[in-house]
Structure formats: structure tokens, C-alpha cells
Amino acid sequence: MATAASDDSEVAVLKFADGREHRIKIVKPTFGDDVFLDIRDLHAKTGCFTFDPGFTSTGSCMSAxxxxxxxxxxxxxxxxxxxxxxxxxxxxxxxxxxxxxxxxxxxxxxxxxxxxxxxxxxxxxxxxxxxxxxxxxxxxxxxxxxxxxxxxxxxxxxxxxxxxxxxxxxxxxxxxxxxxxxxxxxxxxxxxxxxxxxxxxxxxxxxxxxxxxxxxxxxxxxxxxxxxxxxxxxxxxxxxxxxxxxxxxxxxxxxxxxxxxxxxxxxxxxxxxxxxxxxxxxxxxxxxxxxxxxxxxxxxxxxxxxxxxxxxxxxxxxxxxxxxxxxxxxxxxxxxxxxxxxxxxxxxxxxxxxxxxxxxxxxxxxxxxxxxxxxxxxxxxxxxxxxxxxxxxxxxxxxxxxxxxxxxxxxxxxxxxRQLYVGTPQREYSCVITEPEVDNLSQAEASNCCLFGQTSGASGQEHAARSATSMKVKKASSFKMVVPDVSTR
Structure with missing residues (x-):
């Protein structure tokens, strides 16, 4: 296999606002003008990840x-x-x-x-x-x-x-x-x-x-x-x-x-x-x-x-x-x-x-x-x-x-x-609320319930309204499982 050429004396230096520096090895292909920064040890040494949607600036492997x-x-x-x-x-x-x-x-x-x-x-x-x-x-x-x-x-x-x-x-x-x-x-x-x-x-x-x-x-x-x-x-x-x-x-x-x-x-x-x-x-x-x-x-x-x-x-x-x-x-x-x-x-x-x-x-x-x-x-x-x-x-x-x-x-x-997480911060699970209590829920209490129908883009008030509505729908649409009598088949 043809290996990439590298020169330990040729490095890029990443400088952080807190004064830290991280030296990044520069790697070059055997043919062509591309230059690669070898960041395989970036997280281990700095705690940082790169963010590159679509991998537009990322080399994932070596290939000949x-x-x-x-x-x-x-x-x-x-x-x-x-x-x-x-x-x-x-x-x-x-x-x-x-x-x-x-x-x-x-x-x-x-x-x-x-x-x-x-x-x-x-x-x-x-x-x-x-x-x-x-x-x-x-x-x-x-x-x-x-x-x-x-x-x-x-x-x-x-x-x-x-x-x-x-x-x-x-x-x-x-x-x-x-x-x-x-x-x-x-x-x-x-x-x-x-x-x-x-x-x-x-x-x-x-x-x-x-x-x-x-x-x-x-x-x-x-x-x-x-x-x-x-x-x-x-x-x-x-x-x-x-x-x-x-x-x-x-x-x-x-x-x-x-x-x-x-x-x-x-x-x-x-x-x-x-x-x-x-x-x-x-x-x-x-x-x-x-x-x-x-x-x-x-x-x-x-x-x-x-x-x-x-x-x-x-x-x-x-x-x-x-x-x-x-x-x-x-x-x-x-x-x-x-x-x-x-x-x-x-x-x-x-x-x-x-x-x-x-x-x-x-x-x-x-x-x-x-x-x-x-x-x-x-x-x-x-x-x-x-x-x-x-x-x-x-x-x-x-x-x-x-x-x-x-x-x-x-x-x-x-x-x-890895991913750049943009979801909800850590929160505690609330206890399940019984049906008689649904009508007495405040919007704040309803918004803390884990219910189907919520979307990540909705506001807290929207979540509360949907949560209370979902509880009511669930109560109105309850049903019993009907088991057929096998003796009549």
C-alpha cells in the first residue's frame, strides 16, 4: 500500500482562547496538491470534536x-x-x-x-x-x-x-x-x-x-x-x-x-x-x-x-x-x-x-x-x-x-x-397522572408530561395544550380488547 507522506516538522497549531495549543500533523498524499490535517488525537488531547456536515472537509480513509x-x-x-x-x-x-x-x-x-x-x-x-x-x-x-x-x-x-x-x-x-x-x-x-x-x-x-x-x-x-x-x-x-x-x-x-x-x-x-x-x-x-x-x-x-x-x-x-x-x-x-x-x-x-x-x-x-x-x-x-x-x-x-x-x-x-446535540437538556421524569386528574392540570404541569404528539419545535405553551388535549383524547377513546369465542369458529 502507498502510504501518505508526513513530516513531523511540518505541523499546524490550533490555539484556544484559554491559551492552550494543539499541534496537528500535516499529511500529504503521494500525488496531488491536497493537504490533510491529521486530527485523530484531537478529542483525546483537547476534548474537542470537529463539526463538518456532509464531510465536505474530511478525509475518511487512505486509498490507492x-x-x-x-x-x-x-x-x-x-x-x-x-x-x-x-x-x-x-x-x-x-x-x-x-x-x-x-x-x-x-x-x-x-x-x-x-x-x-x-x-x-x-x-x-x-x-x-x-x-x-x-x-x-x-x-x-x-x-x-x-x-x-x-x-x-x-x-x-x-x-x-x-x-x-x-x-x-x-x-x-x-x-x-x-x-x-x-x-x-x-x-x-x-x-x-x-x-x-x-x-x-x-x-x-x-x-x-x-x-x-x-x-x-x-x-x-x-x-x-x-x-x-x-x-x-x-x-x-x-x-x-x-x-x-x-x-x-x-x-x-x-x-x-x-x-x-x-x-x-x-x-x-x-x-x-x-x-x-x-x-x-x-x-x-x-x-x-x-x-x-x-x-x-x-x-x-x-x-x-x-x-x-x-x-x-x-x-x-x-x-x-x-x-x-x-x-x-x-x-x-x-x-x-x-x-x-x-x-x-x-x-x-x-x-x-x-x-x-x-x-x-x-x-x-x-x-x-x-x-x-x-x-x-x-x-x-x-x-x-x-x-x-x-x-x-x-x-x-x-x-x-x-x-x-x-x-x-x-x-x-x-x-x-459524533453529533452536535441541540435537543432538550437533562430533565427528570414526572410521575404518571391518572385520568381524573387530567382536567385539573395546569399548563405548566401538562407540559412536563411525556406524551405522544409533542414536537421538538413547539413552545412550552403549545406542549402544554397538546399534552392536556392528548390526555382527554386518550380518556375518550379508551377501549376493551374483544377476544373471540374459539368454540364458535
């Missing part, structure tokens, strides 16, 4: 997998620019790189591909679960359930055993795309299609999505190239919300299949993996290129119900490098497939106006990877409900790589943030 330089718009997988991998690598090569640390040679890649193919079959018990989901169940809801259920089938894992860890990672990389396609087929009522050993990873996804037993299905190479690019672009992205969720779950030594299910659940949110769906909804709401200027004005004026999606990023303060690749892929895919999507014109016009407007420039709001990805997926015939599922199957590679790194390198200190 993905590097991001937000101001410069750089994203590297194990040192390789992600855009170069998209142009030159297959999805399984990128997966091997993230998981192992180096690109595979031809023999290693062939072996890895064979291991993945061997694990693509789904246990019949898991397959049977798909019969229980309703016809309109969202595919992401299904994914949360079935990925977590893998821990029922593969419960023999020993995290201390490297072979066991590697097998768990390979199983997840292999099975999640298959489960994703099963979720889609179940949601539309079509029979499930099994993967084929003669197809690439991206080709198998398209085959399982769109083939039926009725006729032969030939995978379009343009579509396969697009899916391959999508998967590589979304495989990992440092400590985002879902990856952090996987690491937090893994820090409790939970089963890795359960950890990945937790990541799937976190990814489902519209502020994370669901953002590409939200972009399509926004573009459809705008409608035409002629409406873009008014939409931009509504965004700037913060008009209610108007949200700008696909612009800006927590880390990137420049053009997302993944978005550049995706924009190029969208143009290629639509041209080669002969697809005319009016939303692309709307998206291009919105980007043009936004990048020339001081409002967006000052706030560093540039298109992110979600801005164009939905348009490309639409061109491939992939429904909006599957956008986030495709994100999940791609990000699984990063999740298992991060989990494996954490476990193998002993970064297993359980995640346990």
Missing part, C-alpha cells in the same frame, strides 16, 4: 484506487486517466485494474474473464425471488433486495482469507449485471435471458436486456462500445456517498454482499445515482431550445419548482472529465444509430448559455457526467428506470475494490461520527 483533482478536472484510476481507459480498454480490463492495481496482460485478462463468466449464473433460490416482486416494482428496489440476498447463499466468507475476499469480489462483479437485467425483465414481464460465454461483458448486458427466446439477437457494436464506455466512466469515483456507505458498512465487518446492497440503496437517491434520471426530466420539462433562456432565468431567480440538474459537483470545480467523454460518446452513438433526440439539442443549448453566463461561471457550475449520460442511454433503448441500475452495476467494481482494500489493509476502525 482513484485520484480526483477537482479544480483541475482530473480523474485517474490507479494513475491512468479515465478518458484514456474509455478509449483503449475493455470493461473487464478496467475492473481488473481497479481490483488488482495493474492492468492485466493477455493471459491474466483471459483468466479473469473466465472467472467472471463462471460466476455469472444466479442461484435458483435468488432467481425465485423475482417471482415475488410486483409488476411495477422499481428495478432499484429489486436490486437492493436481491443483492442483499446473495449473503444468504454465500455466507461462508472469511474476510481474513484473501482467496475468500477475491471470490466475493469476482462474484459481485459477475452477478450484479445479471441481476440488473433480471430486474428489468421481471419489471416488464418478459422471460429472463442467461448470459453467453461468447459475448463480452458489455455485449452480455445488452443481450440479457433485449434478447428474447423468440428470435436470435445480434448485439450492435456501437451500442456495446457505448455501454463499455458508460461502465468504465462509472466504476469508481473516490469517497462518494455510496462508496462511503459501503466502507462504513464494511467497517462493522458485515458480509460484503450486504455492504454492496447498502451501496445500492444509497446510490438510488436522486442527488447521487438517480441524477441522470432527473436530468432527463429537466430537459423534458424545458421542452424546446426556445425555452432554454427562460429556464436559465428561472434558475437564477430561484423560481419554485425549477431545479438545474446535471451541473456542478461536490469535488469538481471545473468541467468533469467524465462529462467530456460522455458528451463525445452521445454525439457518436446518436449519429451511428441514426437516432434523432430533440433533448440533445435542448441539452447543448442549455450548456452553451450556462457556460457563458456569469451566474454559472462564478459558481463553477459545469456539466457533470450525469448531464449527457441519460440521452445516450435513451438512444440505446434503455428505459429511464434502468439508468440508476446501470450506474449500480458499474459502480459495483469500485465498491468491491474499496471494500477489499479496506479489509486487506486493516483499515477496519468502525465508522462512528
Amino acid at each position: 484506487i482513484t485520484f480526483i483533482d477537482g479544480p483541475k478536472g482530473i480523474c485517474l484510476y490507479r494513475g491512468y486517466p479515465v478518458q484514456e481507459l474509455v478509449e483503449r480498454a475493455q470493461a473487464l480490463e478496467a475492473a481488473y485494474l481497479l481490483l488488482v492495481g495493474e492492468l492485466p496482460n493477455p493471459k491474466q485478462l483471459e483468466q479473469f474473464r473466465g472467472e467472471i463468466q463462471k460466476e455469472m449464473l444466479i442461484h435458483e433460490k435468488i432467481k425465485a425471488m423475482f417471482n415475488t416482486f410486483t409488476i411495477n416494482a422499481h428495478p432499484m428496489a429489486i436490486m437492493v433486495a436481491v443483492v442483499g440476498a446473495l449473503s444468504c447463499v454465500f455466507s461462508e466468507l472469511d474476510p481474513a482469507n484473501e482467496l475468500h475476499r477475491n471470490l466475493a469480489c469476482i462474484r459481485l462483479i459477475a452477478k450484479v449485471p445479471v441481476l440488473a437485467c433480471m430486474a428489468y425483465k421481471s419489471s416488464i414481464g418478459q422471460p429472463i435471458m442467461y448470459p453467453r460465454t461468447d459475448l463480452s461483458f458489455a455485449e452480455n448486458f445488452l443481450y440479457m436486456m433485449f434478447a428474447t427466446p423468440m428470435e436470435d439477437y445480434k448485439v450492435n457494436p456501437v451500442a456495446a462500445k457505448a455501454v463499455n464506455a458508460f461502465m468504465i466512466l462509472h466504476m469508481d469515483h473516490e469517497q462518494n456517498a455510496s462508496t462511503s456507505t459501503v466502507r462504513i458498512a464494511g467497517s462493522s465487518q458485515a458480509n460484503p454482499y450486504a455492504c454492496i446492497a447498502a451501496g445500492v440503496a444509497c446510490l438510488w437517491g436522486p442527488a447521487h445515482g438517480g441524477a441522470n434520471e432527473a436530468v432527463i426530466e429537466m430537459l423534458e420539462q424545458i421542452g424546446t431550445k426556445e425555452n432554454v433562456a427562460q429556464f436559465v432565468e428561472d434558475v437564477k431567480n430561484k423560481k419554485e419548482g425549477v431545479r438545474l440538474m446535471g451541473f456542478g459537483h461536490r469535488v469538481y470545480k471545473n468541467y468533469d472529465p467524465r462529462a467530456r467523454v460522455m458528451k463525445k460518446m452521445v454525439a457518436e452513438v446518436l449519429a451511428e444509430l441514426g437516432v434523432v433526440d430533440p433533448l440533445l439539442g435542448v441539452a447543448n443549448e442549455l450548456e452553451k448559455i450556462a457556460l457563458e453566463d456569469d451566474y454559472f461561471i462564478k459558481r463553477k457550475l459545469y456539466p457533470n457526467v450525469d448531464y449527457y449520460s441519460g440521452i445516450m442511454l435513451r438512444a440505446l433503448g434503455i428505459p429511464t428506470s434502468m439508468f440508476t441500475v446501470m450506474f449500480a452495476m458499474s459502480r459495483t467494481v469500485g465498491w468491491v475494490s474499496q471494500w477489499n482494500e479496506m479489509v486487506s489493509e486493516g483499515q477496519m476502525k468502525i465508522g462512528r461520527p
Whole structure:
């Protein structure tokens, strides 16, 4: 493992009003300009905690997998620019790189591909679960359930055993795309299609999505190239919300299949993996290129119900490098497939106006990877409900790589943030008041009763009124349990 560079002579000094000082070690990464303050001993030595909602200024771990330089718009997988991998690598090569640390040679890649193919079959018990989901169940809801259920089938894992860890990672990389396609087929009522050993990873996804037993299905190479690019672009992205969720779950030594299910659940949110769906909804709401200027004005004026999606990023303060690749892929895919999507014109016009407007420039709001990805997926015939599922199957590679790194390198200190408490100070519990006494309660006495219906934001008088009312309602609505006579059944 590459360790962070530190110099004990280079420290920051925290000074308190009472004259105390705390020396904080400065830690630097092996690459990049970021500087970290090692505050692990802050509470032990000063009694203080840091307050950082959203962890915007916090590093939670050391990792050698993905590097991001937000101001410069750089994203590297194990040192390789992600855009170069998209142009030159297959999805399984990128997966091997993230998981192992180096690109595979031809023999290693062939072996890895064979291991993945061997694990693509789904246990019949898991397959049977798909019969229980309703016809309109969202595919992401299904994914949360079935990925977590893998821990029922593969419960023999020993995290201390490297072979066991590697097998768990390979199983997840292999099975999640298959489960994703099963979720889609179940949601539309079509029979499930099994993967084929003669197809690439991206080709198998398209085959399982769109083939039926009725006729032969030939995978379009343009579509396969697009899916391959999508998967590589979304495989990992440092400590985002879902990856952090996987690491937090893994820090409790939970089963890795359960950890990945937790990541799937976190990814489902519209502020994370669901953002590409939200972009399509926004573009459809705008409608035409002629409406873009008014939409931009509504965004700037913060008009209610108007949200700008696909612009800006927590880390990137420049053009997302993944978005550049995706924009190029969208143009290629639509041209080669002969697809005319009016939303692309709307998206291009919105980007043009936004990048020339001081409002967006000052706030560093540039298109992110979600801005164009939905348009490309639409061109491939992939429904909006599957956008986030495709994100999940791609990000699984990063999740298992991060989990494996954490476990193998002993970064297993359980995640346990603290909170800044803003609730009620300590108080004594009052005795329970009997019903005849309720009508004689003063407001002060009633406010000291522990009753349902109180809210933390209410005043003392409001609590008192609610408390007395609640007591009266409770008295009026008392009932007796009726036990049926079993002899008459």
C-alpha cells in the first residue's frame, strides 16, 4: 500500500482562547496538491470534536484506487486517466485494474474473464425471488433486495482469507449485471435471458436486456462500445456517498454482499445515482431550445419548482472529465444509430448559455457526467428506470475494490461520527397522572408530561395544550380488547 507522506516538522497549531495549543500533523498524499490535517488525537488531547456536515472537509480513509483533482478536472484510476481507459480498454480490463492495481496482460485478462463468466449464473433460490416482486416494482428496489440476498447463499466468507475476499469480489462483479437485467425483465414481464460465454461483458448486458427466446439477437457494436464506455466512466469515483456507505458498512465487518446492497440503496437517491434520471426530466420539462433562456432565468431567480440538474459537483470545480467523454460518446452513438433526440439539442443549448453566463461561471457550475449520460442511454433503448441500475452495476467494481482494500489493509476502525446535540437538556421524569386528574392540570404541569404528539419545535405553551388535549383524547377513546369465542369458529 502507498502510504501518505508526513513530516513531523511540518505541523499546524490550533490555539484556544484559554491559551492552550494543539499541534496537528500535516499529511500529504503521494500525488496531488491536497493537504490533510491529521486530527485523530484531537478529542483525546483537547476534548474537542470537529463539526463538518456532509464531510465536505474530511478525509475518511487512505486509498490507492482513484485520484480526483477537482479544480483541475482530473480523474485517474490507479494513475491512468479515465478518458484514456474509455478509449483503449475493455470493461473487464478496467475492473481488473481497479481490483488488482495493474492492468492485466493477455493471459491474466483471459483468466479473469473466465472467472467472471463462471460466476455469472444466479442461484435458483435468488432467481425465485423475482417471482415475488410486483409488476411495477422499481428495478432499484429489486436490486437492493436481491443483492442483499446473495449473503444468504454465500455466507461462508472469511474476510481474513484473501482467496475468500477475491471470490466475493469476482462474484459481485459477475452477478450484479445479471441481476440488473433480471430486474428489468421481471419489471416488464418478459422471460429472463442467461448470459453467453461468447459475448463480452458489455455485449452480455445488452443481450440479457433485449434478447428474447423468440428470435436470435445480434448485439450492435456501437451500442456495446457505448455501454463499455458508460461502465468504465462509472466504476469508481473516490469517497462518494455510496462508496462511503459501503466502507462504513464494511467497517462493522458485515458480509460484503450486504455492504454492496447498502451501496445500492444509497446510490438510488436522486442527488447521487438517480441524477441522470432527473436530468432527463429537466430537459423534458424545458421542452424546446426556445425555452432554454427562460429556464436559465428561472434558475437564477430561484423560481419554485425549477431545479438545474446535471451541473456542478461536490469535488469538481471545473468541467468533469467524465462529462467530456460522455458528451463525445452521445454525439457518436446518436449519429451511428441514426437516432434523432430533440433533448440533445435542448441539452447543448442549455450548456452553451450556462457556460457563458456569469451566474454559472462564478459558481463553477459545469456539466457533470450525469448531464449527457441519460440521452445516450435513451438512444440505446434503455428505459429511464434502468439508468440508476446501470450506474449500480458499474459502480459495483469500485465498491468491491474499496471494500477489499479496506479489509486487506486493516483499515477496519468502525465508522462512528459524533453529533452536535441541540435537543432538550437533562430533565427528570414526572410521575404518571391518572385520568381524573387530567382536567385539573395546569399548563405548566401538562407540559412536563411525556406524551405522544409533542414536537421538538413547539413552545412550552403549545406542549402544554397538546399534552392536556392528548390526555382527554386518550380518556375518550379508551377501549376493551374483544377476544373471540374459539368454540364458535
